[in-house]
Amino acid sequence: MLHDRYQLAFKLYPYERTADQDADTPVRHPVVVMGGGPIGIATALDLGLQGIPVVVLDDHEGIGMGSRAICFAKRSLEIADRYGCGKPMLDKGVVWNLGKVFHDDRKVFEFNLLPEEGHKFPAFINLQQPYFERFLVERVREAQANGAPIELRGKNRVDNVSPHDDHVTLEITTPEGPYTIEADWLIGCDGASSPLRGMMGLDFEGRVFEDSFLIADIKMVNTEFPTERWFWFEPHFKSGASTLLHKQPDGVWRVDFQIGWDIDRKTELQEENVRARLDAMLGEVDYEIVWTSIYTFQCRRMKKFRHGRVLFAGDAAHQVSPFGARGANSGMQDVDNLGWKLGLVIDGKAPDALLDTYDAERVFGADENILNSTRATDFITPKSKISHIFRNAVLDLAEQFEFARPLVNSGRLSVPCVYDNGPLNGADALPGGPSRTRPGSPCPDAPLEDGYLLDKLGGGFVLLTIDELAPDELEEAGIALRRVALTTSGTASGVLADRYLGQVTSGVYLIRPDQHVTARWDHYDEAATRAALRHAIGLE
Known part of the structure; x- marks a missing residue:
């Protein structure tokens, strides 16, 4: 089912014939992105800016149908803001x-x-x-x-790819027939089913959980539910083994029902059956069904995200269960990590090997997400009697005792990945520096006299x-290093000092284009700065 409000501007890039289709020989492009979803478009935007x-090839002509992902974390908003x-x-x-x-009809915590x-963006938006x-x-x-x-390019379906040492050949079908192009680099952002992954004979490794969830997006009238995330274990209204409720824009609410593994999907998606679950949950509430779907938990990833001249990002590279909002948000972090590295390689300022650090860092991020999603899934859907007893005992304890609350897992919600021991990390020479800004960490925002820190970065x-002197500009290996000079003497100084200085009175940070810390010191040292910058672009 689909309410017409989700068809807004659906054909954002309708099919148009291009000069490539009339060329005598395949035209070579620096970057081709396969897939026009949020991750593919964000990748094109990062590189194009x-x-x-960059050319995006999409077998559709615009945005997808259905609400699908709805929870976007602060980190994704910070990336989109850049x-x-x-x-x-x-x-x-x-x-x-x-x-x-x-739990049942009781609030646990x-x-x-x-x-x-002191942050420009909230923890989440729906x-x-x-x-x-x-x-x-x-x-x-x-x-x-x-x-x-x-x-x-809408209605440009990629039917075959042929990777070579220095480029990739793509065979494309359009409403006016086939044509062929070449790409120096191909980025696969074509979703969980990824035709590109299949064309290259690659697959996922991981787990598929034997449980199903029914999604129902509904528009409610005169509802009293607040703008919060509500999760029920074994809800008293008996519409599913667990239930999740979220508010979205336009008065639309997302409801997820855990409905088990051995089900008939067609039967479950019939409107009268969906309404039966909703009526039991909501009681006497008027609502309109906007969209429904059924999904299965999967926690899987490709073994490698880089295969020569082909790189994978987003759901094409990894899948996690939706509780925790780690799918689209981790995909945006993929883009954030890949964009600047590929840009430097294409510009000849960094070696090809820098792209191997995309694989290393984002595989690390994917494993972190999979670990958290797997733990959440095991807690939400216990697979044995003992696991179920343990889960309910934790819920009972959490209702009264604070120590048990961290054990409750209805989805560890997405946070930005810290690349501890990452291949591009440099010195941590800030004695007593805050852990949250150690090398590998994403920079936390902080309020300044004239705005926010991340805007200035x-x-x-x-x-x-x-509170440390240094040159306003420095160039090393063709990279222009720009200085952002701040002081802790202003009215917002306490937050900045707390997040970036800790126990010291001055600090110097080398920050990557994706706003991750690569090195930090308690004073400026030109030689150390130059060495850390060279290391951060893969030259040392």
Whole structure:
């Protein structure tokens, strides 16, 4: 089922004939992205804003149908903000920080995902995936108007790929027939079923959990549910073994029912059966069904995300169960990690081997997500009598005792990955420095006198100095290092000092284009800075 509100601007890039289709020999492109979902469009936007020509091939003509992913984490919004589309996402999305967990008809406890102040973006927004995609595409259109070399080709289905040592050949089908192009680099963002993965004879490794969840997006009238995440274990209304409720924009609510493994999907998706579950849960509430679907938990990934000139990102590279909102959010972190590295390689400023660190860091991130998702799934869907008894005992204890609450797992919600022991990490020479800003960490935001820290960092290499002298500009190996000089003497100094200095009075941070810390010191040292920068681009 699909309400027409989700068909908004569906054909955002309808099929148009290109010059490539009339060329005598295959045209070579620097980068081709396969798949026009949020991860594919974000990848094109990242590269295009660097001035790198990129072509997106999509077998559809715009945004997908159905709300699908709805929870977008602060880190994804920060990444989108660097691309220039974070504000419309925040303006449209439903902001939430508070979650509540119930067992039967009792509230076990509640939690706040962002209890501290001083961040430009909230912990999460709920926003239907079609809106998220639309805002990305609209930003692409703005970038194109300003000269960004991004091309979106709808109704261009890739039917075959042939990888070579220095390029990839793609055979494409369109409404006007086939044609062939070449790519220096091919990025697979074509989703969980990934035709590209199949064409290359590659597969996932991991687990498929024997349980099913029914999604129902509904538009309710005069509801009293607050803007919070509510999760029930063994709910008293008996509509499923567990149930999740979220609010979305436009008065739409997402409901997930755990319905078991041995089911008839066609029968479960019949409207009268969906309504029976909803009526038992909601009681006398008027609602309209907007969209329904059934999904199965899967926690899997490819063994490697890089295969020569072909790289994989998003669901094409890894899958996790949806509780924890780690799917689309981890995909955005893939883009954030890959974009600057591929840009430097294409520009000749970094060796090809830098792309191997994309594989290393994002495989690490995928494993972290899979571990958290697997634990959540095992807790939500216990597979033995003993596991079920243990789970319920934890819930009973959590209702009264704080020590048990961290054991309750209704989905460990997405947080940005810290690349501990990452291949690009440099020195940690800030004695007593905060753990949250150690090398490998994403920079936490902080309020400044004239805005927010992450806005000032931008998307290039930055030397962040806090109460420490250093040159305003430095160039090493063709990389321009820009200084952001801050002081702790202002009214917002306490937050900045707490997050970046800890027990010391001054600090210097070398920060990557994806705003991850690569090295830090308690004073400026030019030789150490140059060495750390060379290491961060794979030269040492």
